[in-house]
Amino acid sequence: MANLHLQTLPMTESGSAGTSVEDWKKAFLWNLYYVLGRFPETASMNDKYLALAHSVRERLLDRWVKTSETYYRKKARTACYLSAEFLLGPHLGNNLLNLGAYDEAKQAMEELGFNFEDMLDQEEEPGLGNGGLGRLAACYVDSMATLEIPAVGHGIRYEFGIFDQVIRDGWQVEIADKWLRLGNPWEIPRPEIAMTVGFGGHTEHYTDENGRYRVRWTPQRLVKGIAHDTPILGFRVNTANMLRLWRAEAVNSFDFQSFNTGDYYGAVEEKVGSETISKVLYPNDAGFEGKQLRLEQQYFLVSCALQDMMRIVLQTAPDPKHFHEKYAVQLNDTHPAVAVAELMRLLVDQYGMDWEPAWDVTHRTMGYTNHTLLPEALEKWPIGLFESVLPRHLEIIFEINRRFLDEVRARFPGDDDRVRRLSLIDESGGRSIRMAHLACVGSHAINGVAALHSELLKHEVLRDFADMWPEKFLNVTNGITPRRFFMLTNPGLTKLVTDAIGDGWTRDLDKLRLLEPKAEDTAFRDAWRSVKQHCREAFAAEILKKTGIKTDPASLFDVQVKRFHEYKRQHLNVLNVITLYHRLKRDPHCDAPARTVVFAGKAAPGYMMAKLIIKLIHAVADIVNNDRAIDGRLRVAFVPDYNVKNSQRIFPGADLSEQISTAGKEASGTGNMKFAMNGALTIGTLDGANVEIRDAVGAENFFLFGMTVDEVQRRLAERYRPYEHYRSDEELKEAIDAIADGAFSNGDRELFRPIVDNLLGTDPYMVLADYRSYVDCQEEVGRAWCEPERWTRASILNVARIGQFTSDRAIREYCRDIWHIHPVKVAE
Numbered sequence: 001m002a003n004l005h006l007q008t009l010p011m012t013e014s015g016s017a018g019t020s021v022e023d024w025k026k027a028f029l030w031n032l033y034y035v036l037g038r039f040p041e042t043a044s045m046n047d048k049y050l051a052l053a054h055s056v057r058e059r060l061l062d063r064w065v066k067t068s069e070t071y072y073r074k075k076a077r078t079a080c081y082l083s084a085e086f087l088l089g090p091h092l093g094n095n096l097l098n099l100g101a102y103d104e105a106k107q108a109m110e111e112l113g114f115n116f117e118d119m120l121d122q123e124e125e126p127g128l129g130n131g132g133l134g135r136l137a138a139c140y141v142d143s144m145a146t147l148e149i150p151a152v153g154h155g156i157r158y159e160f161g162i163f164d165q166v167i168r169d170g171w172q173v174e175i176a177d178k179w180l181r182l183g184n185p186w187e188i189p190r191p192e193i194a195m196t197v198g199f200g201g202h203t204e205h206y207t208d209e210n211g212r213y214r215v216r217w218t219p220q221r222l223v224k225g226i227a228h229d230t231p232i233l234g235f236r237v238n239t240a241n242m243l244r245l246w247r248a249e250a251v252n253s254f255d256f257q258s259f260n261t262g263d264y265y266g267a268v269e270e271k272v273g274s275e276t277i278s279k280v281l282y283p284n285d286a287g288f289e290g291k292q293l294r295l296e297q298q299y300f301l302v303s304c305a306l307q308d309m310m311r312i313v314l315q316t317a318p319d320p321k322h323f324h325e326k327y328a329v330q331l332n333d334t335h336p337a338v339a340v341a342e343l344m345r346l347l348v349d350q351y352g353m354d355w356e357p358a359w360d361v362t363h364r365t366m367g368y369t370n371h372t373l374l375p376e377a378l379e380k381w382p383i384g385l386f387e388s389v390l391p392r393h394l395e396i397i398f399e400i401n402r403r404f405l406d407e408v409r410a411r412f413p414g415d416d417d418r419v420r421r422l423s424l425i426d427e428s429g430g431r432s433i434r435m436a437h438l439a440c441v442g443s444h445a446i447n448g449v450a451a452l453h454s455e456l457l458k459h460e461v462l463r464d465f466a467d468m469w470p471e472k473f474l475n476v477t478n479g480i481t482p483r484r485f486f487m488l489t490n491p492g493l494t495k496l497v498t499d500a501i502g503d504g505w506t507r508d509l510d511k512l513r514l515l516e517p518k519a520e521d522t523a524f525r526d527a528w529r530s531v532k533q534h535c536r537e538a539f540a541a542e543i544l545k546k547t548g549i550k551t552d553p554a555s556l557f558d559v560q561v562k563r564f565h566e567y568k569r570q571h572l573n574v575l576n577v578i579t580l581y582h583r584l585k586r587d588p589h590c591d592a593p594a595r596t597v598v599f600a601g602k603a604a605p606g607y608m609m610a611k612l613i614i615k616l617i618h619a620v621a622d623i624v625n626n627d628r629a630i631d632g633r634l635r636v637a638f639v640p641d642y643n644v645k646n647s648q649r650i651f652p653g654a655d656l657s658e659q660i661s662t663a664g665k666e667a668s669g670t671g672n673m674k675f676a677m678n679g680a681l682t683i684g685t686l687d688g689a690n691v692e693i694r695d696a697v698g699a700e701n702f703f704l705f706g707m708t709v710d711e712v713q714r715r716l717a718e719r720y721r722p723y724e725h726y727r728s729d730e731e732l733k734e735a736i737d738a739i740a741d742g743a744f745s746n747g748d749r750e751l752f753r754p755i756v757d758n759l760l761g762t763d764p765y766m767v768l769a770d771y772r773s774y775v776d777c778q779e780e781v782g783r784a785w786c787e788p789e790r791w792t793r794a795s796i797l798n799v800a801r802i803g804q805f806t807s808d809r810a811i812r813e814y815c816r817d818i819w820h821i822h823p824v825k826v827a828e
């Protein structure tokens with residue numbers, strides 16, 4: 001233990017809000033002692049992490065209180081981001097970075113004799129999301145705070161987030177994510193901010209004493225939502241916004257009636273039932289799970305959030321008709337779309353407003369972001385199920401639909417087919433509620449998440465709505481926070497960039513453009529290569545630690561990390577790996593450069609095909625990595641348990657970013673942005689935000705392959721026959737035959753049959769149609785890699801031109817075009 005001992009410290013205060021090295025030491029030791037009841041010599045790594053976390057939290061609270069006081073005083077119009085998922089990632093490092101005190105805290109901990117990285121590593125991340133959609137919400141709250149936008153995120157405090165993935169014998173195994181096990185120093189429970197949420201029961205229609213038609217809903221079951229707040233600090237500003245996560249609790253946690261009659265178990269039954277609502281995150285990414293509990297979660301979130309907003313509106317405004325002046329609510333996909341009906345219920349049933357003005361308020365309040373075109377992901381609730389959980393909301397939805405369809409009939413007389421297509425109720429098969437339609441009708445703005453996706457929305461999935469209200473539709477291309485995904489994760493490149501162009505880019509990412517001329521500077525390219533080399537070495541060490549696989553840090557790191565889904569086509573990547581392997585076997589002297597192909601990602605537990613693709617990757621890796629004949633020139637690794645924390649160790653070390661979805665299927669993608677920001681070149685289709693990334697970085701710095709959306713649609717219309725590709729392409733046939741013949745499964749021809757049959761039979765994501773173009777493009781990648789100057793130039797230009805993909809730009813667009821909200825400065 002270096003020069004600071006407990007005895008030498010004044011133990012009367014924690015050092016309050018200072019951020020010098022000495023302040024951090026004092027605060028750390030004070031918190032270790034007074035909050036955790038420990039002293040340094042016996043403190044565990046978790047104690048140390050918690051003591052530093054509490055020291056940071058004190059500094060956040062100071063900013064947070066000032067922020068809420070400022071918003072309160074200025075009656076600031078506020079954005080509410082409603083999302084069933086927030087995939088935050090670890091807080092400690094990010095908060096230190098945003099505080100502008102990362103280096104000081106690090107030095108303080110090192111001077112105390114601790115390993116700072118290990119302390120950061122101790123933090124269990126809150127995995128309260130599945131993938132892109134949840135991570136986007138997390139990037140957006142970061143940007144809203146950084147841009148000093150009055151904003152709140154509302155979500156669910158799942159006790160169990162996304163499962164942890166372990167690999168056994170090449171198969172994914174899911175383990176419960178006990179993220180709260182060792183305590184969560186970042187949240188502040190607010191037991192006095194509690195909302196009562198009803199479920200089930202019945203409604204009564206009556207006329208009140210003033211002769212007004214009214215509806216009373218008597219729920220069968222009540223659950224309490226308790227607010228848990230996490231401060232979200234902006235980057236080097238005084239703003240600390242709030243993420244409010246709701247936890248479900250029983251209204252009465254103990255039933256004395258049951259207890260007194262001897263039914264001890266029954267006495268706590270209600271508690272168990274109620275708490276189930278916020279127990280666990282549904283682990284499906286871009287997939288609809290029509291379970292009652294999921295609907296209950298959605299309504300629970302929405303009702304808690306809207307009641308909370310209403311409470312705040314009524315603190316300052318006399319009347320709920322001012323709701324939309326105080327709040328802009330953004331629906332992150334349709335998961336919170338029942339908010340449209342809930343706000344109507346609050347306004348009409350609870351506060352006695354007439355339908356039309358209430359509808360006007362609702363409509364002005366809501367904005368809807370669509371995140372997918374996949375038909376299987378569009379949420380549709382069977383009427384019977386919906387009615388049993390939310391009987392009053394069903395009535396409200398019917399009334400919204402009745403009025404809406406009248407409007408449709410007036411606009412398009414005689415067009416019954418259009419009425420049927422637009423209805424909030426799908427009458428085909430069993431009747432169900434189309435949540436995307438509810439969101440569209442109830443919102444004043446509807447946006448997609450990349451230019452291509454927004455176009456496809458207007459022309460396909462939501463075409464009839466775009467016909468009706470073209471002015472409601474707009475695009476906001478996704479973005480990512482450069483704080484977490486560049487500055488925090490890639491200190492080497494961050495320093496190199498800052499040394500070259502100053503630090504203006506940290507506040508205005510477009511300033512990365514100043515790097516462009518540096519791409520022509522040989523010494524700078526050398527320095528760039530050397531940083532990338534260091535990053536690859538760290539990545540290789542990580543791969544070794546996690547998988548036992550040795551990789552060559554001088555090789556091309558070719559990386560695909562994202563959820564496993566057939567539309568994302570990890571199996572197309574595998575086919576290229578097998579083809580490369582066969583080429584190396586045939587000709588060990590061929591000029592393909594050494595390559596390390598890395599995969600990571602989780603599959604939904606019930607998604608058999610995705611799980612089998614994970615198994616296939618392991619099976620191929622086993623053969624390829626152990627074949628001495630190819631002399632280590634190809635390595636394949638699957639890094640388990642992809643999450644935010646692990647991703648931060650992956651992006652910096654990547655050279656090639658795989659963004660190879662079937663055109664028209666990936667709404668945007670955000671991993672594509674994270675890779676490019678860290679200097680990886682993309683191999684990709686014209687899908688999602690790839691299109692805009694390619695335009696931005698320059699076609700010559702992007703490896704394009706595959707069919708366009710139009711070509712995909714044409715081929716499907718002509719009746720697509722995957723078998724013909726198999727028959728006519730030798731290398732493709734060889735790759736698929738190897739899988740089918742058991743070359744990667746010890747001769748077992750059954751194991752991977754579902755994949756083979758799927759590809760040769762229907763191949764719904766047209767893997768075989770894009771195979772040749774992909775493999776040829778990968779050959780071009782190999783050639784480019786063999787010209788280091790060319791590669792490095794392209795890598796620098798990717799970073800220099802990636803500025804527009806910051807989530808700050810996206811949030812500015814939401815503020816300008818949808819929310820009409822302006823920054824509010826918080827004084828020091």
Ligand code: NBG
Nearest residue numbers: 132133286371372449667668669
């Ligand atoms: C996902 C898309 C991604 C997109 C993220 C964030 C859903 C429903 N959609 O392409 O698949 O980047 O949303 O917009 O999770």
